[in-house]
Amino acid sequence: MVRWGVLSTGSIVNDFVLALKRTPDAELYAVASRTQAAADEFASKHGFQRAYEGYAALVADEQVEIVYIATPHAFHCDNILMCLEAGKHVLSEKPMAVNAQQTEACIAKAKEKNLFLMEGMWTRFFPTTRAVRKAVTDGAIGKVISVTASLGFKSEPEFNERLFLPELAGGALFDVGIYPAMWISMVLGTPQKVTAQAVMTASGVDSQTFATFEYDNGAMAHMQCSFNGCLQNEIVIVGETGFIKVSAPTQAPDTYSITTRQDEKFDPLLQRGKTVTVTTPLDPPHYGEAPGYNFVGSQGFVYEAMAVHEALKNKWIEHPEMPLAETLAMAKIFDQVRAQIGLRYPWDKD
Numbered sequence: 001m002v003r004w005g006v007l008s009t010g011s012i013v014n015d016f017v018l019a020l021k022r023t024p025d026a027e028l029y030a031v032a033s034r035t036q037a038a039a040d041e042f043a044s045k046h047g048f049q050r051a052y053e054g055y056a057a058l059v060a061d062e063q064v065e066i067v068y069i070a071t072p073h074a075f076h077c078d079n080i081l082m083c084l085e086a087g088k089h090v091l092s093e094k095p096m097a098v099n100a101q102q103t104e105a106c107i108a109k110a111k112e113k114n115l116f117l118m119e120g121m122w123t124r125f126f127p128t129t130r131a132v133r134k135a136v137t138d139g140a141i142g143k144v145i146s147v148t149a150s151l152g153f154k155s156e157p158e159f160n161e162r163l164f165l166p167e168l169a170g171g172a173l174f175d176v177g178i179y180p181a182m183w184i185s186m187v188l189g190t191p192q193k194v195t196a197q198a199v200m201t202a203s204g205v206d207s208q209t210f211a212t213f214e215y216d217n218g219a220m221a222h223m224q225c226s227f228n229g230c231l232q233n234e235i236v237i238v239g240e241t242g243f244i245k246v247s248a249p250t251q252a253p254d255t256y257s258i259t260t261r262q263d264e265k266f267d268p269l270l271q272r273g274k275t276v277t278v279t280t281p282l283d284p285p286h287y288g289e290a291p292g293y294n295f296v297g298s299q300g301f302v303y304e305a306m307a308v309h310e311a312l313k314n315k316w317i318e319h320p321e322m323p324l325a326e327t328l329a330m331a332k333i334f335d336q337v338r339a340q341i342g343l344r345y346p347w348d349k350d
């Protein structure tokens with residue numbers, strides 16, 4: 001069994017824990033909150049054995065093997081370092097940290113302590129994502145020339161204040177932009193050049209950011225994220241001999257289609273070819289019909305939790321499907337995007 005501890009009692013921890021209950025070999029051991037009352041309530045709702053006031057108290061518990069961190073973005077780095085220092089493996093919600101310098105510090109500490117660390121890019125472990133990655137790697141659509149990826153929804157401070165507060169590292173880029181950015185990164189790797197534009201809120205975070213990634217091999221990608229409205233929420237990967245579309249919700253995908261040249265009659269201008277659509281239903285299968293979850297597709301956290309268990313069993317300090325180098329590379333790209341769009345947080349130096 002893997003003894004899990006979770007930091008915070010917020011919206012996503014609820015969903016993660018519901019999925020953990022369905023993950024083989026997961027033991028819901030401890031929860032910590034800023035207040036004892038919230039920790040107690042969460043523990044009794046979900047059946048945790050220990051409930052702690054303060055994150056440090058949970059981290060001091062020797063029985064905890066791995067900690068799932070789901071605090072606001074601004075605290076991830078401190079939380080991760082505290083856990084690693086105490087000898088705990090860590091799964092941190094996205095983004096791992098709020099700039100490249102912090103991300104580097106977290107990765108260095110994990111390596112120093114020989115402990116597992118991963119940014120919670122749960123999308124990576126869905127069967128659909130894995131199938132798309134394999135199709136691209138196997139050359140099903142030929143050399144990739146472009147990726148367009150978007151994720152956006154209408155949000156207001158009333159929905160969740162943290163999304164709009166600079167002191168919590170709010171903004172669309174970190175909250176949702178990281179999903180399309182990581183889809184692009186999975187397919188094309190790290191871009192050589194990035195150009196970005198944004199719409200800013202009165203509170204000083206980005207409510208919408210669009211960025212273009214350019215690659216030395218001639219490929220290009222476009223990333224869109226928004227709190228101002230529902231974007232297409234689709235991934236389109238175009239290769240020289242076909243294309244792949246991943247349907248919404250692309251952060252928790254269950255469906256993709258692949259269109260390839262069927263034969264000599266393929267007409268590129270008509271975009272017709274042989275299209276195969278593949279759906280891998282979640283369990284429970286339907287979006288919006290998973291009782292108790294706050295977010296669509298959260299049943300799919302099982303895949304991420306299983307990947308973490310696989311890593312721990314094999315004594316890996318990182319998972320090959322969401323490697324630390326990729327997290328760091330994207331943190332560096334996001335530093336550039338933030339500089340270009342003027343997204344500054346209180347701790348940023350001039």
Ligand SMILES: NC(=O)C1=CN([C@@H]2O[C@H](COP(=O)(O)OP(=O)(O)OC[C@H]3O[C@@H](n4cnc5c(N)ncnc54)[C@H](OP(=O)(O)O)[C@@H]3O)[C@@H](O)[C@H]2O)C=CC1
Binds near residue numbers: 011034038
């Ligand atoms: N993978 C996914 O699908 C999703 C991932 N996320 C990620 O999860 C993380 C948390 O998001 P979410 O659950 O929506 O956030 P919430 O605002 O719902 O919860 C955050 C929790 O962090 C704790 N916290 C500690 N310090 C503060 C502070 N100063 N202000 C507010 N809360 C604080 C609180 O728990 P307590 O009081 O118990 O200590 C709070 O409940 C983020 O990294 C986010 O990007 C979010 C949604 C979906």
Ligand SMILES: O=C1OC[C@@H](O)[C@H](O)[C@H]1O
Binds near residue numbers: 175176251295
């Ligand atoms: O990761 C996330 O996915 C769903 C969004 O609603 C949420 O704000 C974000 O943190």
